[in-house]
Amino acid sequence: xxxxxxxxxxxxxxxxxxxxxxxxxxxxxxxxxxxxxxxxxxxxxxxxxxxxxxxxxxxxxxxxxxxxxxxxxxxxxxxxxxxxxxxxxxxxxxxxxxxxxxxxxxxxxxxxxxxxxxxxxxxxxxxxxxxxxxxxx
Numbered sequence: 001x002x003x004x005x006x007x008x009x010x011x012x013x014x015x016x017x018x019x020x021x022x023x024x025x026x027x028x029x030x031x032x033x034x035x036x037x038x039x040x041x042x043x044x045x046x047x048x049x050x051x052x053x054x055x056x057x058x059x060x061x062x063x064x065x066x067x068x069x070x071x072x073x074x075x076x077x078x079x080x081x082x083x084x085x086x087x088x089x090x091x092x093x094x095x096x097x098x099x100x101x102x103x104x105x106x107x108x109x110x111x112x113x114x115x116x117x118x119x120x121x122x123x124x125x126x127x128x129x130x131x132x133x134x135x136x137x
Contacts, residue, residue, distance in 0.1 A: 020042055025062055046063070068097070069097055
């Protein structure tokens with residue numbers, strides 16, 4: 001009976017791990033090396049970087065069992081698998097919640113939207129301006 005219970009518990013534990021995603025787990029403060037803990041397993045991985053107004057930066061990588069992140073001002077983020085940049089009174093946050101693959105929280109990279117290029121003004125006589133409709137410009 002004990003052996004059967006032990007096998008059942010072990011099977012349930014292994015089933016939980018196979019459903020979970022492996023995440024990096026560490027904490028870094030102001031450019032120091034990330035103090036690593038053993039990798040963790042959770043339903044979601046978290047990458048959090050905060051750049052404070054005084055220039056001090058911290059990074060935290062961890063496991064979460066819920067798919068939400070709460071910023072210091074109470075705003076809750078549920079975006080998955082995308083790096084979100086957000087300013088608050090504490091500083092500039094870069095946050096990634098992911099569950100797409102093992103170690104998906106290794107980094108949080110935001111891409112700035114492309115800078116729109118200025119549109120040159122039309123050249124007289126080449127478009128629908130006064131010169132294209134009349135011969136006296």
